[in-house]
Amino acid sequence: xxxxxxxxxxxxxxxxxxxxxxxxxxxxxxxxxxxxxxxxxxxxxxxxxxxxxxxxxxxxxxxxxxxxxxxxxxxxxxxxxxxxxxxxxxxxxxxxxxxxxxxxxxxxxxxxxxxxxxxxxxxxxxxxxxxxxxxxxxxxxxxxxxxxxxxxxxxxxxxxxxxxxxxxxxxxxxxxxxxxxxxxxxxxxxxxxxxxxxxxxxxxxxxxxxxxxxxxxxxxxxxxxxxxxxxxxxxxxxxxxxxxxxxxxxxxxxxxxxxxxxxxxxxxxxxxxxxxxxxxxxxxxxxxxx
Amino acid sequence: xxxxxxxxxxxxxxxxxxxxxxxxxxxxxxxxxxxxxxxxxxxxxxxxxxxxxxxxxxxxxxxxxxxxxxxxxxxxxxxxxxxxxxxxxxxxxxxxxxxxxxxxxxxxxxxxxxxxxxxxxxxxxxxxxxxxxxxxxxxxxxxxxxxxxxxxxxxxxxxxxxxxxxxxxxxxxxxxxxxxxxxxxxxxxxxxxxxxxxxxxxxxxxxxxxxxxxxxxxxxxxxxxxxxxxxxxxxxxxxxxxxxxxxxxxxxxxxxxxxxxxxxxxxxxxxxxxxxxxxxxxxxxxxxxxxxxxxxxxxxxxxxxxxxxxxxxxxxxxxxxxxxxxxxxxxxxxxxxxxxxxxxxxxxxxxxxxxxxxxxxxxxxxxxxx
Amino acid sequence: xxxxxxxxxxxxxxxxxxxxxxxxxxxxxxxxxxxxxxxxxxxxxxxxxxxxxxxxxxxxxxxxxxxxxxxxxxxxxxxxxxxxxxxxxxxxxxxxxxxxxxxxxxxxxxxxxxxxxxxxxxxxxxxxxxxxxxxxxxxxxxxxxxxxxxxxxxxxxxxxxxxxxxxxxxxxxxxxxxxxxxxxxxxxxxxxxxxxxxxxxxxxxxxxxxxxxxxxxxxxxxxxxxxxxxxxxxxxxxxxxxxxxxxxxxxxxxxxxxxxxxxxxxxxxxxxxxxxxxxxxxxxxxxxxxxxxxx
Numbered sequence: 001x002x003x004x005x006x007x008x009x010x011x012x013x014x015x016x017x018x019x020x021x022x023x024x025x026x027x028x029x030x031x032x033x034x035x036x037x038x039x040x041x042x043x044x045x046x047x048x049x050x051x052x053x054x055x056x057x058x059x060x061x062x063x064x065x066x067x068x069x070x071x072x073x074x075x076x077x078x079x080x081x082x083x084x085x086x087x088x089x090x091x092x093x094x095x096x097x098x099x100x101x102x103x104x105x106x107x108x109x110x111x112x113x114x115x116x117x118x119x120x121x122x123x124x125x126x127x128x129x130x131x132x133x134x135x136x137x138x139x140x141x142x143x144x145x146x147x148x149x150x151x152x153x154x155x156x157x158x159x160x161x162x163x164x165x166x167x168x169x170x171x172x173x174x175x176x177x178x179x180x181x182x183x184x185x186x187x188x189x190x191x192x193x194x195x196x197x198x199x200x201x202x203x204x205x206x207x208x209x210x211x212x213x214x215x216x217x218x219x220x221x222x223x224x225x226x227x228x229x230x231x232x233x234x235x236x237x238x239x240x241x242x243x244x245x246x247x248x249x250x251x252x253x254x255x256x257x258x259x260x261x262x263x264x265x266x267x268x269x270x271x272x273x274x275x276x277x278x279x280x281x282x283x284x285x286x287x288x289x290x
Numbered sequence: 291x292x293x294x295x296x297x298x299x300x301x302x303x304x305x306x307x308x309x310x311x312x313x314x315x316x317x318x319x320x321x322x323x324x325x326x327x328x329x330x331x332x333x334x335x336x337x338x339x340x341x342x343x344x345x346x347x348x349x350x351x352x353x354x355x356x357x358x359x360x361x362x363x364x365x366x367x368x369x370x371x372x373x374x375x376x377x378x379x380x381x382x383x384x385x386x387x388x389x390x391x392x393x394x395x396x397x398x399x400x401x402x403x404x405x406x407x408x409x410x411x412x413x414x415x416x417x418x419x420x421x422x423x424x425x426x427x428x429x430x431x432x433x434x435x436x437x438x439x440x441x442x443x444x445x446x447x448x449x450x451x452x453x454x455x456x457x458x459x460x461x462x463x464x465x466x467x468x469x470x471x472x473x474x475x476x477x478x479x480x481x482x483x484x485x486x487x488x489x490x491x492x493x494x495x496x497x498x499x500x501x502x503x504x505x506x507x508x509x510x511x512x513x514x515x516x517x518x519x520x521x522x523x524x525x526x527x528x529x530x531x532x533x534x535x536x537x538x539x540x541x542x543x544x545x546x547x548x549x550x551x552x553x554x555x556x557x558x559x560x561x562x563x564x565x566x567x568x569x570x571x572x573x574x575x576x577x578x579x580x581x582x583x584x585x586x587x588x589x590x591x592x593x594x595x596x597x598x599x600x601x602x603x604x605x606x607x608x609x610x611x612x613x614x615x616x617x618x619x620x621x622x623x624x625x626x627x628x629x630x631x632x633x634x635x636x637x638x639x640x641x642x643x644x645x646x647x648x649x650x651x652x653x654x655x656x657x658x659x660x
Numbered sequence: 661x662x663x664x665x666x667x668x669x670x671x672x673x674x675x676x677x678x679x680x681x682x683x684x685x686x687x688x689x690x691x692x693x694x695x696x697x698x699x700x701x702x703x704x705x706x707x708x709x710x711x712x713x714x715x716x717x718x719x720x721x722x723x724x725x726x727x728x729x730x731x732x733x734x735x736x737x738x739x740x741x742x743x744x745x746x747x748x749x750x751x752x753x754x755x756x757x758x759x760x761x762x763x764x765x766x767x768x769x770x771x772x773x774x775x776x777x778x779x780x781x782x783x784x785x786x787x788x789x790x791x792x793x794x795x796x797x798x799x800x801x802x803x804x805x806x807x808x809x810x811x812x813x814x815x816x817x818x819x820x821x822x823x824x825x826x827x828x829x830x831x832x833x834x835x836x837x838x839x840x841x842x843x844x845x846x847x848x849x850x851x852x853x854x855x856x857x858x859x860x861x862x863x864x865x866x867x868x869x870x871x872x873x874x875x876x877x878x879x880x881x882x883x884x885x886x887x888x889x890x891x892x893x894x895x896x897x898x899x900x901x902x903x904x905x906x907x908x909x910x911x912x913x914x915x916x917x918x919x920x921x922x923x924x925x926x927x928x929x930x931x932x933x934x935x936x937x938x939x940x941x942x943x944x945x946x947x948x949x950x951x952x953x954x955x
Contacts, residue, residue: 006362006363006364006367009367009368010366010367013367013368014366020753021754024750024753024754027746027747027750028747028750028751028754028761031743031765032761034826035764035765035767035768035826036767038779038780038783038826039767041779041782041783041793042776042779045779045782053790054789054790055789056790057790057791058790058791058796059790059791059792059793059796101673101674101677102674104671104673105671105673105674107670108667108668108670109671112663112666112667112670113663113667114663114664114666114667114668117667120671124674124678127682127683130682130686131883131887131934131935131938133887133909133912133931133934133935134685134686134689134931134932134935135681135682135686135689136685137685137688137692137912137916137924137927137931138684138685138686138688138689138692139681139685140916140917140924141924142680142681142684142685157677157680157681160677160681161674161677161678161681163678166674191666219772220771220772220774222773222774222890222893223889223890226898226913226917227913227916227917237772237774237775238772238773238774238775238890239774241772241774241775241778242893242894242898245778245897246897246898252787254782257778258778258779258782260775261776261778261779264772265771265772265775265776268770268771268772269767269770269771271770272766272767272770273763276763276766279766279770280762280766280834283769283831283834284834284835284838344849347849347853348853349849368852369852369853369855370852370853370854370855370856371855374853375853376849376850376853378846378849378850380846382844382846382847382849382850384847384864384865384868385869386868395851395854395856395864396854396855396856398860399854399856399857399860400855447850447854451854451855
């Protein structure tokens with residue numbers, strides 16, 4: 001190879017690198033727009049007035065006369081505030097109960113020795129493979145038979161346990177060295193105190209992850225609330241928005257509907273932006289959607 | 291293939307957004323490596339030797355300076371057209387491919403008139419495999435091999451395409467002590483047999499000294515000294531090089547020159563003609579001590595370690611930088627084990643004098659006191 | 661002994677909840693599926709046998725739901741996995757703005773499927789008042805407007821697939837980006853020095869190294885797509901049978917509750933058929949992946 005060959009290779013290398021970079025960024029930006037566009041559109045639509053929205057045969061990309069009218073409508077003409085409070089109550093209680101139940105179980109599996117531990121744990125793991133669609137039918141019957149339709153108990157009870165979170169916490173608890181437990185025992189600490197004073201603080205990152213994942217799950221749950229409630233007083237945001245879509249606002253008031261959508265979407269997005277790292281890490285550790 | 295590095299500099303922008311500091315990994319580095327030699331690139335960890343290797347291989351582009359292979363300027367060339375073989379510290383064998391597939395991998399990449407037939411590839415792969423003596427493991431996966439065997443596969447993979455230059459990044463550091471000794475001789479043999487210019491990076495001075503034709507000592511991205519191992523050992527250019535080479539390490543004393551006499555504490559140990567008065571560092575190789583009843587340097591003796599062939603007098607001195615002075619002397623010498631005091635004369639050719647500030651060697655021929 | 665009792669005490673809440681809402685229902689759903697002519701109101705049944713299965717398998721709504729679900733699975737699983745791989749490769753090759761892109765791509769994961777589905781509906785919908793955003797784009801490129809929400813079957817299927825991909829992509833991108841990042845740089849450097857082309861590095865090194873994660877995504881992708889439901893509701897409303905857009909899970913719930921509900925036996929049979937399908941496909945997937953993933 002002589003000088004000119006080298007020059008040619010150099011030039012080709014530099015050019016192909018530039019092209020690759022441009023293509024990559026273009027592609028990534030295109031998908032970013034695809035992701036963001038629906039969010040933009042929902043905010044945009046929510047601040048257009050009903051009449052201006054309906055007069056735009058060809059939709060406009062900006063709102064010429066932005067209004068908060070739709071947000072007021074969303075809270076006054078449909079019980080959006082009710083759905084919202086219900087969801088918060090449901091989410092908080094379910095998450096709290098879930099936390100108590102899973103932490104206790106994970107502690108037993110990770111720290112205590114008892115006969116049949118392995119068998120029980122294997123059975124627990126086997127349950128992870130059961131799709132919720134299978135058990136929901138009977139749960140529907142059970143809750144109906146117990147007369148708990150249209151109650152918070154009915155909404156919450158079947159949503160409490162998650163084998164996956166027990167598994168996740170157990171793995172984390174087991175990483176705490178035995179010596180700490182022995183030291184605590186020597187000092188006369190009870191198991192429960194050891195759990196609350198030592199294990200939980202040490203495993204706080206995982207616990208926070210579990211809590212956030214559960215909150216997301218609760219906030220988005222649709223199937224169960226839809227099955228178990230037909231009284232609007234107990235609707236959550238998911239079936240609430242569906243109700244708004246089908247029977248709300250009288251005429252097809254799309255801007256008002258979008259205002260409701262924005263209100264429902266904001267809490268989780270804010271939560272996500274605050275705990276971005278934790279959420280993404282937690283999800284990649286094994287949480288699938290739904 | 292002769293390799294020439296000309297004023298090579300590599301500056302990494304800072305990773306941390308908060309600190310604006312950039313890191314200069316290699317600084318104004320010039321060096322010519324003669325054809326067919328085995329070169330040891332030596333320095334403490336973080337001194338930029340791996341970066342230098344990446345610059346030569348083309349994985350990194352220098353910030354400034356040029357690289358020549360033979361007469362060709364390859365500075366801007368991508369790695370694949372440079373014709374270098376590279377062996378990684380952790381071998382980087384593809385875990386999903388067998389040994390044979392790993393070795394064939396570089397050959398399958400050849401394009402155009404260099405393209406080989408399947409038969410030719412197999413021949414070359416077998417040749418490389420037998421050179422590093424792994425022919426019997428060709429069908430295994432890397433995970434089924436020991437560390438030493440993986441190392442050989444990595445070398446075979448680097449050699450199979452007949453590179454102009456072979457680069458090895460800490461090739462022995464993942465092996466246990468016994469294997470390391472064996473493999474380094476193996477490396478020497480393979481290099482001799484192939485005659486490929488080979489540069490290997492290490493932080494282990496013993497490793498570098500034992501097999502290299504030439505060693506290159508660098509510190510903080512700067513070339514300190516280059517030369518045959520013995521030459522560098524015998525004539526270090528500065529305190530850093532003197533301290534870096536040799537086990538046990540050189541003994542360093544604070545001292546000064548007073549009217550052409552070299553002083554440690556109140557004792558004058560050697561005569562240094564033509565050196566003006568100043569503060570200095572005095573480095574004495576362990577083999578540079580001669581026990582002598584009325585020797586010029588008085589130390590407190592702590593222990594005698596007998597090794598058989600020779601022995602070590604362990605001593606201390608208030609002006610010595612090292613916690614312990616180690617003097618290696620022939621076991622035929624008579625020393626008193628229970629003595630509280632040890633007195634030595636210093637061998638002039640094993641004693642080096644450095645500027646107190648810069649650590650640069652002061653060129654002078656010290657002679658014993660008259 | 662004492663220890664044993666204490667341990668069970670810690671486990672008790674979990675066992676109670678799981679027993680009542682997972683283990684018992686599991687047995688019960690099997691029983692339901694074989695009880696013929698079960699009446700919700702009186703809780704009586706006429707006989708035991710396979711009639712429920714045969715009814716479900718002959719129900720045109722169910723067959724439509726199976727067809728829809730299979731189309732959805734066959735389209736969205738490969739498309740979303742491929743797209744996620746492409747995007748992750750892009751993400752992994754850049755440094756600037758990487759975190760920003762990652763954050764943006766993850767957003768659909770934290771949104772309420774039902775709520776954002778409404779946005780997709782208005783984007784694609786064509787009404788008397790408005791063409792809709794997407795149709796405007798189609799017109800711009802000289803195409804004819806289509807009503808994607810109440811129009812032809814293929815158009816509705818397209819929106820459903822599009823929305824499903826949009827929803828499932830964040831998870832896949834997340835998993836693949838971290839899988840790609842865990843491939844050691846040394847392998848790429850070694851291949852680069854050996855002169856492997858970009859494409860060869862991708863097929864011979866990157867793909868085999870991340871193949872376990874790809875198979876994991878394909879398997880979970882299949883399972884997830886077979887259970888599709890709420891995305892369809894979000895786009896087409898609760899009366900999916902009328903829209904001819906029902907899914908198997910949707911059929912199960914419709915049998916259970918709502919205007920067409922009150923038939924837990926049929927629902928159970930349909931749910932078990934779904935479980936059978938998912939189980940079979942997962943096993944097949946696992947068998948293939950055993951062959952492919954080699955280390």
